[in-house]
Amino acid sequence: MRQTAIRFLLPAATAAALTLGIAQAQTPAPAQAPAAATAPAAAQLTIRDIYDRMEAAGYRDIRQIEWDHGRYEVKASNAQGERVKLKVNAGTGAVESSRVRR
Numbered sequence: 001m002r003q004t005a006i007r008f009l010l011p012a013a014t015a016a017a018l019t020l021g022i023a024q025a026q027t028p029a030p031a032q033a034p035a036a037a038t039a040p041a042a043a044q045l046t047i048r049d050i051y052d053r054m055e056a057a058g059y060r061d062i063r064q065i066e067w068d069h070g071r072y073e074v075k076a077s078n079a080q081g082e083r084v085k086l087k088v089n090a091g092t093g094a095v096e097s098s099r100v101r102r
Contacts, residue, residue, distance in 0.1 A: 044090040050074065053093040054086070071096065 047065045059076040066073045074086040083101040
């Protein structure tokens with residue numbers, strides 16, 4: 001009787017394992033965020049480029065450069081020594097807006 005049970009259970013277990021393996025293989029991969037949503041496009045200036053352009057424009061003590069909604073946000077000091085927050089065009093490096101931080 002014991003061999004009969006083993007002969008029955010072995011094929012059943014094999015079939016179950018194969019069924020589970022096939023079901024797992026057919027499961028779609030989780031969706032990933034598009035690359036454009038997480039990083040600037042290839043034609044954009046790099047953080048190093050932005051740093052160099054801000055320094056050439058007279059900004060000093062550049063503390064932070066972040067990618068923010070399609071442009072760079074830069075925290076630095078202007079020529080008068082005031083702390084400023086800049087919005088910089090990622091394609092051209094032009095300062096789009098400047099705000100004195102208090």
